[in-house]
Amino acid sequence: MTDPGLPGRLRAAVGEAGLVTDPARMGGYLSDWRNAYSGTAAAVVRPVSTDEVAAIVRACRxxxxxxxxQGGNTGLCGGAVPDTSGRQVVLSLDRMRRLRAVDPVNQTITVEAGVVLQAVQEAAAAEGCLFPLSLGSEGSCTIxxxxxxxxxGTGVLRYGTMRDLTLGLEVVLPDGRIWNGLRGLRKDNTGYDLKHLFIGAEGTLGLVTAAVLKLFPAVRSRATAWVAVGSAQAAVDLFGIVRALCGDRLTAFEIMSRQSVDFVLRHGTGARDLFGSVHFWYVLVELSDTLPDARLDGLLEAALAEAFDRDVAGDAVVASGSAQVAALWALREGISEAQNFEGPSLKHDVTVPISSIPAFVERTDKALRAALPGIRIVTYGHIGDGNLHYNLSKPVDSDDDTFRNLAEELARMVYDATSSFGGSISAEHGLGQSKRDVIADYKDGLELELMRSxxxxxxxxxxxxxxxxxxAW
Structure with a gap:
């Protein structure tokens, strides 16, 4: 740190408890959870209030x-990791964990940015409400x-993304001013909706310190099924059948390739194959309702019966209790962790129109297997909103570094295919630093110009x- 005045100003802003300069204590803040990205920093600051955040930003400016x-640091694109210059300051919001207000009548909850997602879910449930965002990392990721x-996450099909779940924000701007937009209004037609500038901006336009989030009536009945299908096209056809019959009771519709499930069966604790034969693809379907006895099992079974009649489904099991529901979700949510046991994992988070998923998978699988025989393609995701986690693992017994050296070439193949189907190279993970440079090749030039402006x-x-x-600009 070249200016000796900055440490003093940061200490004045957050106190000794909120300033970390010891390299050993800073370690956990300087790399992501996968150790895919790492850097160094002049200091880590851990404010406990919005005023402290503003003071830090003013001092650094x-x-x-x-x-x-930095929040929970669970991202996959290096968006919360400093560079290697040693001059940047990491501002961790992990001490800003207040639940400021819950309004069950207005169906809103106001929380600070460092609150863990699971804590928001639990606070909503305590009021007889639901906060529907659900992710595999919900026990550690922050709002x-x-x-x-x-x-x-898995509930977008019914509830939307965080952009849809957010009514208001509090933001510290780059000059240290605080914008208080914490309004719990469904209707506010008084000009530009500024909160959308900061949602999805990865902290590049300002620091979100608190948010007013939407709540929903609590779910009182569910029905969950694990369905085997023969192709990605069959999965899309099944989605159409279930959606047409079940309407907005359809909460989740997740797709998994056999390779994905194989990894979980190999490395997941207590995981077991539910069918006697191997299938190419699997789908996890979940219905939910606010009624305590909505007879969802019967509705789901009717949809599956139609799927069998039309030769769309090959086998299926409807969960008979909460333990089996948890086991089905464990097969889905355990994929990312299980893949890590197989060596380097090249992760791609893409979205294409739902109708294009089968053709995208077929074309991209074929191209990758031609480029690298033996490559293991781990495809899974939220088929109900077109989002696929299209991940790659090295061929068995091949060299880790050789595979890593192919990362850029293989990513380009995935992104080129995504673009050709009118898709996006980032569905929900952001751009961070991993996709920062390639986005210029896939985003309209005018869009980038407006973003830079x-x-x-x-x-x-x-x-x-x-x-x-x-x-770079």
Whole structure:
């Protein structure tokens, strides 16, 4: 750190308890959970209030020091990791964990950015309500991080992304001013809806410190099924059948390739194959309702019967209790962790129109297998909103470094195919630093120009999470 005045100003802002400069204590803040991205920092600051965040931002701005916001640090694209210069300050929101207000009548909850997602779910449940965002990392990811990447998860089909679940924000701007937009209104037609500038911006336009989130009536009945299908097209056909019959009771519709399930069966504790024969694809379907006895099992069984009549489904089991429901979800949610046991994992989070999923999978699988024989393609995701986690593992017994060296080439193949189907190279993980440079090849030039203009307007000195989202400018 070149300016000796900055440590003093940071200490004045957060106190000794909120300032970390010891390299050993900073370690956990300087790399992501997969150790895929790492950096160094001048300091880590851990404020407990919005005023402290504003003071930190003003101090760093005065010294020309960049600020890297960080929540639960569970991202997959390096968006919350500092660079290697050693001059950036990591601003962790992990001490800002207050539940400021719950309004069951207005169906809103106001929370600070460092609150863990699971804590929001539990606070909503205590009031007889539901906060529907659900992710595999919900026990450690934070609301600030969810907002910064516009997180989606398994409930998007019915409830939408964080953009849809957010009514108001509190944001510290790059100059240290605080915008208080914490309004719990469904209707507010008084000009530009500024909150949408900051949702999905990954901290590059300002620091979200609190949010007003939507709540929903609690779910009182569910029906969950594990269905085997012969192809991605059959999965899409099954989605159409269930959606037509069950309407908005359809909460989740998850697809998994056999390779994905094989990894979980191999490495997941207590995981077991539910069918006597191997199938190419599997689908997890869940219905939910606010009625305590909505007879959803019968509705789901009727949809599956139609699927069997039309030769869309090959086998199916409807969960008979909460333990079996948990076991089915464990098969789905255990994929990412299980894949890590198989060596380097090249992760791609893409979205294409639902109708294009079968053709996308067929074309991209074929191209990748031609480029690298033996490659293991781990495809799974939220087929109900077109989002596929299209991940790659190395061929069996091949070299880790050789596979890593092919990462850019293989990613380009996935992204080119995604683009050819009118899709997006980031569905819910954000761009971070991993996709920062390639986005220019897949996003309209005018869109990038407008994004840069917004960045320049709000953060002309480029001190808010630099090196993320936008290509060099």
């Amino acid at each position: 005065k010294e020309g020091v960049a600020v890297v916001p 600030g991080g969810n907002l910064s990447t516009n997180a989606g 917004l960045k320049h307007l709000l953060d002309p000195r480029g001190l808010m999470n630099p090196g993320k989202v936008l290509p």
